[in-house]
Amino acid sequence: xxxxxxxxxxxxxxxxxxxxxxxxxxxxxxxxxxxxxxxxxxxxxxxxxxxxxxxxxxxxxxxxxxxxxxxxxxxxxxxxxxxxxxxxxxxxxxxxxxxxxxxxxxxxxxxxxxxxxxxxxxxxxxxxxxxxxxxxxxxx
Numbered sequence: 122x123x124x125x126x127x128x129x130x131x132x133x134x135x136x137x138x139x140x141x142x143x144x145x146x147x148x149x150x151x152x153x154x155x156x157x158x159x160x161x162x163x164x165x166x167x168x169x170x171x172x173x174x175x176x177x178x179x180x181x182x183x184x185x186x187x188x189x190x191x192x193x194x195x196x197x198x199x200x201x202x203x204x205x206x207x208x209x210x211x212x213x214x215x216x217x218x219x220x221x222x223x224x225x226x227x228x229x230x231x232x233x234x235x236x237x238x239x240x241x242x243x244x245x246x247x248x249x250x251x252x253x254x255x256x257x258x259x260x261x
Contacts, residue, residue: 221260
């Protein structure tokens with residue numbers, strides 16, 4: 122049976138792919154400023170709806186000052202990601218832009234090792250090397 126975290130990761134991967142497909146489909150019909158504003162307003166509406174549903178179901182709001190700063194910074198970075206992807210799609214094909222963006226997990230493996238004391242097994246290391254090699258092949 123697939124663990125819950127793995128199902129959520131698959132859902133995130135599919136959502137990212139669909140979002141990039143939608144961006145590429147209209148990249149020449151809308152300026153990037155308007156696009157990023159609309160994307161984030163839609164994301165905000167989603168967050169408000171999710172938070173509202175959570176509160177109705179007894180969601181307990183917990184946070185620290187540090188967590189608020191880190192999450193706010195991650196939101197800023199996601200905004201920058203969306204802007205960069207949008208602009209990259211203006212001149213680049215989805216088949217080359219998306220694989221390069223898809224290298225993020227390779228960086229995260231090393232962040233896990235250096236920042237969170239996670240282990241990198243031989244299998245994981247080989248997987249990262251193969252993933253980077255595959256993405257280099259796809260993006261050239």
